[in-house]
Amino acid sequence: MLELLFLLLPVAMGYGWFMGRNSVKQRDHSAKQDLSIKYSTGINYLLSNQQDKAIEYLLETLTVEDDTVEAHFAMANLFRKRGELDRALKVHEHLVRQKHLPTKAKQQAAFELGKDFLTAGLYDRAESMFHTLMKSKVFAQRSLTYLLQIYQSTKDWQHGIELKKAIVKSKDKKLLHTLANFYCELATIALEKDQFIEVLELLESALRCDPNSCRANWLMAEIYENHQQYNEACQCYKDIYTQDNEFFPDVIDKMANCYHQLDADDEFYCFIKKVYDETGGSSALIKYLSLIEHKHGHVKAQEFMLSALKRRPTIQGFKHFIKMQMNQPEQDHENLAMIKELVSAYLNIKQRYNCRNCGFNSSTHYWSCPSCHDWETLKPVRGLEGE
Numbered sequence: 001m002l003e004l005l006f007l008l009l010p011v012a013m014g015y016g017w018f019m020g021r022n023s024v025k026q027r028d029h030s031a032k033q034d035l036s037i038k039y040s041t042g043i044n045y046l047l048s049n050q051q052d053k054a055i056e057y058l059l060e061t062l063t064v065e066d067d068t069v070e071a072h073f074a075m076a077n078l079f080r081k082r083g084e085l086d087r088a089l090k091v092h093e094h095l096v097r098q099k100h101l102p103t104k105a106k107q108q109a110a111f112e113l114g115k116d117f118l119t120a121g122l123y124d125r126a127e128s129m130f131h132t133l134m135k136s137k138v139f140a141q142r143s144l145t146y147l148l149q150i151y152q153s154t155k156d157w158q159h160g161i162e163l164k165k166a167i168v169k170s171k172d173k174k175l176l177h178t179l180a181n182f183y184c185e186l187a188t189i190a191l192e193k194d195q196f197i198e199v200l201e202l203l204e205s206a207l208r209c210d211p212n213s214c215r216a217n218w219l220m221a222e223i224y225e226n227h228q229q230y231n232e233a234c235q236c237y238k239d240i241y242t243q244d245n246e247f248f249p250d251v252i253d254k255m256a257n258c259y260h261q262l263d264a265d266d267e268f269y270c271f272i273k274k275v276y277d278e279t280g281g282s283s284a285l286i287k288y289l290s291l292i293e294h295k296h297g298h299v300k301a302q303e304f305m306l307s308a309l310k311r312r313p314t315i316q317g318f319k320h321f322i323k324m325q326m327n328q329p330e331q332d333h334e335n336l337a338m339i340k341e342l343v344s345a346y347l348n349i350k351q352r353y354n355c356r357n358c359g360f361n362s363s364t365h366y367w368s369c370p371s372c373h374d375w376e377t378l379k380p381v382r383g384l385e386g387e
């Protein structure tokens, strides 16, 4: 009930002001009477606990003036915060209908109404509200963000891409990153239909929006690999490492295969050594160990593994160490196999991916976090139980 006083406060002030003026003429007298009736009727509704009637009555009878518009916004926001969306909608719709308000207040009313519709899941109405604000200096960028949010929820990638001109003009990195992922979504659909040229064009558009899009390079590498263009695929995998090395563990095997196809295993192992030196990741370590074993024998590889595990212990590294032990003829294979199985079972119940934005954990990889909906934030877990 208290929030309705936001509306009544300016009325009360006006009433007091009228009462304080003894020298008013006849025309002021009738206005004073009118205002006092509205004020007391509103109070009566409130006192009888009929909030909805009070809101409707006050919105219908009291005019929104420049000095009371902020009170209306504050009250509507309070309603929205308390989850009373229908009440917030009523106030914002009322404000949108006020033709005499200054442009900024009118735009703010449309923007807030768009947010109400979005919260209520009325995407069509929210979309048209945000579209009306595309030329607003104050609200255009925020409206773009909400429009992309709507198109992401409805998987309407094409409509999102139609906003490209405005997004590029905004130069907002987060919006450009989201747009690049919209292109990647379309590229994934085209990839399933084997539309090679279309996929490449969509991915190039994605990289023009966001040159650091790991996802675009990932898909690009997949296309090249499928078409046996291994040099190009290797370059894409290298780009992924440069762009965001936290994604790299998931492409190591694919990259190893491409170098192998090119008969360039040595080149791959030089690259992996650099990756291990720079990141210390367990996937890079395991790949690098194959090189040591191949060049310097099993004993050297085992020594390297032990010192690496002492420096930076990981369960994944420990599992690989057991596997190395199992390859030795003199070892107790039965017990080692049991330990390896237990470690594998332990790793299987652990979530492999973690969202760097909201902390959401998942065993499956998603390009858009199912919890916070940010793009490319789900990456392999780091630390003892991860990389």
Ligand SMILES: [Zn+2]
Pocket (backbone or CB within 6 Å): 355, 356, 357, 358, 359, 360, 369, 370, 371, 372, 373, 374, 377
């Ligand atoms: Zn998240």
